[in-house]
Amino acid sequence: xxxxxxxxxxxxxxxxxxxxxxxxxxxxxxxxxxxxxxxxxxxxxxxxxxxxxxxxxxxxxxxxxxxxxxxxxxxxxxxxxxxxxxxxxxxxxxxxxxxxxxxxxxxxxxxxxxxxxxxxxxxxxxxxxxxxxxxxxxxxxxxxxxxxxxxxxxxxxxxxxxxxxxxxxxxxxxxxxxxxxxxxxxxxxxxxxxxxxxxxxxxxxxxxxxxxxxxxxxxxxxxxxxxxxxxxxxxxxxxxxxxxxxxxxxxxxxxxxxxxxxxxxx
Amino acid sequence: xxxxxxxxxxxxxxxxxxxxxxxxxxxxxxxxxxxxxxxxxxxxxxxxxxxxxxxxxxxxxxxxxxxxxxxxxxxxxxxxxxxxxxxxxxxxxxxxxxxxxxxxxxxxxxxxxxxxxxxxxxxxxxxxxxxxxxxxxxxxxxxxxxxxxxxxxxxxxxxxxxxxxxxxxxxxxxxxxxxxxxxxxxxxxxxxxxxxxxxxxxxxxxxxxxxxxxxxxxxxxxxxxxxxxxxxxxxxxxxxxxxxxxxxxxxxxxxxxxxxxxxxxx
Amino acid sequence: xxxxxxxxxxxxxxxxxxxxxxxxxxxxxxxxxxxxxxxxxxxxxxxxxxxxxxxxxxxxxxxxxxxxxxxxxxxxxxxxxxxxxxxxxxxxxxxxxxxxxxxxxxxxxxxxxxxxxxxxxxxxxxxxxxxxxxxxxxxxxxxxxxxxxxxxxxxxxxxxxxxxxxxxxxxxxxxxxxxxxxxxxxxxxxxxxxxxxxxxxxxxxxxxxxxxxxxxxxxxxxxxxxxxxxxxxxxxxxxxxxxxxxxxxxxxxxxxxxxxxxxxxx
Numbered sequence: 001x002x003x004x005x006x007x008x009x010x011x012x013x014x015x016x017x018x019x020x021x022x023x024x025x026x027x028x029x030x031x032x033x034x035x036x037x038x039x040x041x042x043x044x045x046x047x048x049x050x051x052x053x054x055x056x057x058x059x060x061x062x063x064x065x066x067x068x069x070x071x072x073x074x075x076x077x078x079x080x081x082x083x084x085x086x087x088x089x090x091x092x093x094x095x096x097x098x099x100x101x102x103x104x105x106x107x108x109x110x111x112x113x114x115x116x117x118x119x120x121x122x123x124x125x126x127x128x129x130x131x132x133x134x135x136x137x138x139x140x141x142x143x144x145x146x147x148x149x150x151x152x153x154x155x156x157x158x159x160x161x162x163x164x165x166x167x168x169x170x171x172x173x174x175x176x177x178x179x180x181x182x183x184x185x186x187x188x189x190x191x192x193x194x195x196x197x198x199x200x201x202x203x204x205x206x207x208x209x210x211x212x213x214x215x216x217x218x219x220x221x222x223x224x225x226x227x228x229x230x231x232x233x234x235x236x237x238x239x240x241x242x243x244x245x246x247x248x249x250x251x252x253x254x255x256x257x258x259x260x261x262x263x264x265x266x
Numbered sequence: 267x268x269x270x271x272x273x274x275x276x277x278x279x280x281x282x283x284x285x286x287x288x289x290x291x292x293x294x295x296x297x298x299x300x301x302x303x304x305x306x307x308x309x310x311x312x313x314x315x316x317x318x319x320x321x322x323x324x325x326x327x328x329x330x331x332x333x334x335x336x337x338x339x340x341x342x343x344x345x346x347x348x349x350x351x352x353x354x355x356x357x358x359x360x361x362x363x364x365x366x367x368x369x370x371x372x373x374x375x376x377x378x379x380x381x382x383x384x385x386x387x388x389x390x391x392x393x394x395x396x397x398x399x400x401x402x403x404x405x406x407x408x409x410x411x412x413x414x415x416x417x418x419x420x421x422x423x424x425x426x427x428x429x430x431x432x433x434x435x436x437x438x439x440x441x442x443x444x445x446x447x448x449x450x451x452x453x454x455x456x457x458x459x460x461x462x463x464x465x466x467x468x469x470x471x472x473x474x475x476x477x478x479x480x481x482x483x484x485x486x487x488x489x490x491x492x493x494x495x496x497x498x499x500x501x502x503x504x505x506x507x508x509x510x511x512x513x514x515x516x517x518x519x520x521x522x523x524x525x526x527x528x529x530x531x532x
Numbered sequence: 533x534x535x536x537x538x539x540x541x542x543x544x545x546x547x548x549x550x551x552x553x554x555x556x557x558x559x560x561x562x563x564x565x566x567x568x569x570x571x572x573x574x575x576x577x578x579x580x581x582x583x584x585x586x587x588x589x590x591x592x593x594x595x596x597x598x599x600x601x602x603x604x605x606x607x608x609x610x611x612x613x614x615x616x617x618x619x620x621x622x623x624x625x626x627x628x629x630x631x632x633x634x635x636x637x638x639x640x641x642x643x644x645x646x647x648x649x650x651x652x653x654x655x656x657x658x659x660x661x662x663x664x665x666x667x668x669x670x671x672x673x674x675x676x677x678x679x680x681x682x683x684x685x686x687x688x689x690x691x692x693x694x695x696x697x698x699x700x701x702x703x704x705x706x707x708x709x710x711x712x713x714x715x716x717x718x719x720x721x722x723x724x725x726x727x728x729x730x731x732x733x734x735x736x737x738x739x740x741x742x743x744x745x746x747x748x749x750x751x752x753x754x755x756x757x758x759x760x761x762x763x764x765x766x767x768x769x770x771x772x773x774x775x776x777x778x779x780x781x782x783x784x785x786x787x788x789x790x791x792x793x794x795x796x797x798x
Contacts (some may be wrong), residue, residue: 009762019405026292027565028556033293033459038504043459044363044405045293048336051369058366058404070580095578100590103583138590139551139576170598191782195564237779240569247503250457285671292558299559299725304770308726310629311559312672314602317635322633322672511767516723 001094001180001265007258009206014040018060018208020201023047023077025096026068028194032063034197038167039223039251043203047073052080060208062089063200066107067096067140074107079253081115090118090207093162098122099129099137112160118213120156121165121200124149131156140196142168150179150266162216168200173218183262184225186232188241199224222261227252229260235247267446267531272485275472280306283472284326286467289313289343291333291362294460295420298329298407301464304516305489307471313339318346324332326474329356329466332373333362333406340373354474356384359428360466365395365403366386372380377481378426384479386422387431387466396423406462415502416445416532424434431483433465439484446484450491452498465490488527493518495526533712533798538751539790546572550592550740551735555579555609557599557628561728564595570782573737579605586757590790592740594621595732598639598670600626605640613647622650625694628680630654631661631669642694650745652688653732658680660757663688666786668755672728674700682711682798684739697729697749703757705750712750715794716757718764720773731756754793759784761792 010043020036022029022045029045036043041246046055049072054092058060060260062084064077083231084091088241093115095108109132112118120130128135129146145152150172169183203220210216229251235241273495285300288311295311297399312321320528322328328350330343343495350357352456358405359381361374364410379381386396394401394411399418402409411418423430423442432438437448455461476482497510542675554561554577561577578587581604589592593732594616596609602603616623625647640662643649645723660667660677665684668675677684689696689708697705721727724739735752742748743769761779767773 021405025577027561029293029461030562034504037459039455042405042798043335044366045291046363046367047334049338050371053365054367055405068577071582097578100576101583102580102588103580103586139553139573139587191567191569193562201647210458238566238777239473240776243505243509243775246505250503253526255621287671295559296562297726300770303723303725307671308671310632311557311600312629312633313600316603316637317633320633321636321671509771509775512771516769 001263002181003148003258003261004213006222007254009210009219010223010257012209013205016209017042018205019044019058020061020063020204020208020237021046021056021059022063022067023080024063027067028197032197032201033195034246036201038246039202039205047076047194049076049079053083056080056089057087058090059089061092061204063092063204064111065094065096065197065200066104067197069107069211070083077111078114079230085116090213091115092119092200092204092207093117093121095126095130097137097140098126098140100134105129117162117166117209118207119131119203119217120160121194122210124168127164127166129150131159133194154179158209163213163217165203165221167196171221173214175214178214179266180214181264181266182218182221182225184222185227186228188232189228191238192242200201218263222263223252223257226257226260228258267484267529269524269527271481272488272510272527273307273520275476275485276489276523277520278475279471282475283308285310285324285472286329286470287312287322287325288329289339289346290329290331291335292480294463297460298467299464300512301473302467304512305468305471310513312340314344315342316531318342319349322346323353324353327359327470330357330377331360331362331463331466332370332464334385335373343377344380348438356387356479357381358387358466358470358473359383361392361396362465363386363399363403363406364392366405370486371395383428385431385469385474385483386426387429387469388431389462390434393422393430393432397425403474416484417516420445429479429483431487432465434460437487441480444480446480446532447530447532448473448484448487448491450488450495452494454498454501455494457504458508484529489518489523492523533553533796535793537747537791538754539786540693541742541748541751542789543753543786545737548741549574550737551590551738552577552593552595552740554595555589555590555605555612556595556597556729559599559730563687563726564729564733567781568737569731570778570780571734571737579608579724581608581611584608585615588616588618588621591621593736594623595736596643597626597723597729597732598636599638599729605751606665608645610646616677617638617648622624623647623651624732624736624739625649626649626729627654627658627662629669630658631667632671635674639640641771647681649694650695650739651735651749653735653747654693654699655728656700659696659698660684661737663691663782671774695745695749697735697753699728703753705746707746710746711798712746713796713798714750714757715751720767721760723770725776750795752794755784758792786787
């Protein structure tokens with residue numbers, strides 16, 4: 001895919017500044033808010049059942065993340081998700097830790113069943129579990145998937161009817177037909193809590209300005225990965241990397257992204 | 267207003283190190299804790315109904331922030347707020363997102379009705395909504411106010427009987443009679459999640475050592491804005507700005523604040 | 533104690549990468565996740581009663597922190613703690629703010645009574661309160677303890693039957709018989725929110741690869757303190773210190789820790 005496509009979507013995010021409504025975990029909620037600002041969108045976090053339907057109506061995308069889920073929070077996700085579906089607002093689901101506990105696996109499946117999810121963004125273990133492809137998850141970390149990563153992602157996309165964005169050394173994005181491999185990124189991103197959650201936030205921001213969620217998700221991961229590459233150059237450790245990562249994403253030029261996005265359609 | 271006034275209050279915060287009890291949102295709670303330490307005070311976050319009345323009794327100020335409110339949290343705010351009122355401890359209210367949903371607007375009004383709020387700190391949209399002056403809010407961001415900012419702030423102060431601290435490019439602080447315009451700050455502060463919440467924390471710390479909450483609030487915003495100005499000088503993006511912002515506030519000299527505070531009484 | 537002991541334990545953490553299950557406060561939860569990664573372990577935060585027993589079964593240690601406790605969270609701590617005890621997984625308790633409110637003091641005592649706590653990590657005020665030795669706590673900060681620090685720690689260890697790790701200018705670690713004084717660290721660590729919580733996370737990671745929790749706790753505090761010493765050298769304020777602190781812990785060499793750990797058995 002030409003780099004002009006992610007660059008064009010990034011320009012659209014910065015111009016339209018969509019509101020991205022998050023119902024997310026308490027660990028990385030601040031990272032998600034700030035990364036959403038850095039990409040050029042506007043974050044809002046709200047999970048009271050009294051307000052989620054009203055809040056999501058003003059949003060360009062809804063991001064659901066089960067990283068520190070509770071029964072009450074899941075109910076709020078369902079309320080917000082149903083309203084988003086009614087209004088045609090794309091919903092991104094990050095099934096953090098699916099496979100690690102039954103509660104997480106079942107909640108991810110329940111959200112996939114009850115809602116029309118536009119993009120399912122997870123690591124290989126989580127996607128493998130939800131595809132029924134033998135994924136393995138410890139805590140919130142992928143321990144891999146039995147067999148081929150691309151096949152697991154395609155199978156998951158077909159089973160769930162969503163675009164699947166499987167993050168890893170090479171990100172795999174697929175709608176079950178097309179497959180995009182995103183080769184941007186840096187290993188330093190794995191040594192920081194929350195890069196997966198941030199990927200969901202940025203995926204939401206891009207979905208808010210797109211119709212083709214496979215293209216927008218691959219573009220979002222390329223933009224984030226490119227910022228990671230630039231940030232890793234001068235970092236002395238995970239926290240100086242973090243500082244540079246947010247700085248680089250905020251300052252990422254359309255020209256740089258256009259030239260350095262590495263998205264291959266397979 | 268002479269810069270010696272904010273400098274004198276900053277010296278008092280650092281000397282007395284008041285405890286600032288927060289009941290606040292989960293997005294910026296860490297920023298609020300650290301900014302409170304940086305200004306020279308001591309933060310505590312506690313919202314269990316079992317303990318808030320006891321905790322607030324040891325505090326110099328109570329900061330209530332509805333950024334990720336829940337029905338349970340609002341009840342805790344009412345318990346803590348009533349106890350603070352009984353003890354004469356100033357209460358700062360940050361009505362985050364008032365105007366964006368009915369739940370937020372009604373909760374802000376409910377807290378204003380039920381409690382004696384010393385300082386209402388919000389952006390122009392939030393204050394405009396609470397003044398009935400046609401404010402507009404999307405998510406947690408101000409989309410401005412119909413008509414004159416100063417008039418909206420004064421109207422809100424008169425209606426609510428509080429000191430209003432309306433943050434923006436120029437901060438407006440008023441008790442309904444006097445109006446202070448604070449011209450410190452930098453646009454980089456707007457590109458970081460949580461600067462509004464941090465302003466409420468610092469406003470609380472200053473209120474804890476003052477009697478005149480209009481003067482203390484203008485002084486708090488001048489100190490925070492001055493740290494922002496100094497931090498912006500060398501920042502390469504929002505996160506290197508963030509690092510410098512906390513460093514600069516912690517290291518802000520009384521002499522620098524005295525010379526560079528720009529508070530105009532209008 | 534020879535520096536080869538903490539260095540050996542650090543090597544074991546990095547090799548085994550134990551999962552450290554946290555049920556913790558919302559203020560420093562992100563710091564705890566990232567410090568756990570920086571020391572070489574894997575964090576997971578989970579507190580839904582539906583999943584904590586299953587999650588902890590995969591963990592090498594469980595860290596309980598009452599910094600923003602609620603009645604529901606305490607129930608989850610009890611479920612997770614009982615399961616950890618059944619499985620022989622060490623439990624670290626951080627009684628944040630014990631002494632500041634009855635709810636915190638009673639909850640800390642309740643957890644100590646109901647669970648087999650491996651390590652009780654607190655500041656002097658908290659440990660003094662739990663030892664019945666006249667500790668004093670304001671908010672979450674120690675205001676000291678009546679009498680000798682070491683005696684209070686030893687008394688607390690004997691009363692509770694746990695290893696006590698009392699942090700301060702000099703950390704005191706004791707199982708009631710042996711006493712280790714850890715002289716690593718820097719005052720900059722006190723000017724940052726969450727260093728105490730991070731100490732509990734690192735103590736958990738070290739406990740996961742050890743049998744002798746007094747030795748592992750002293751080693752954990754020496755490693756953290758050594759990272760603080762190295763970070764303080766170049767810091768311009770609390771947030772540049774923070775960046776350097778995480779970087780230095782992630783990059784801490786076994787050789788450096790071996791040579792600079794200052795653990796004295798008294």
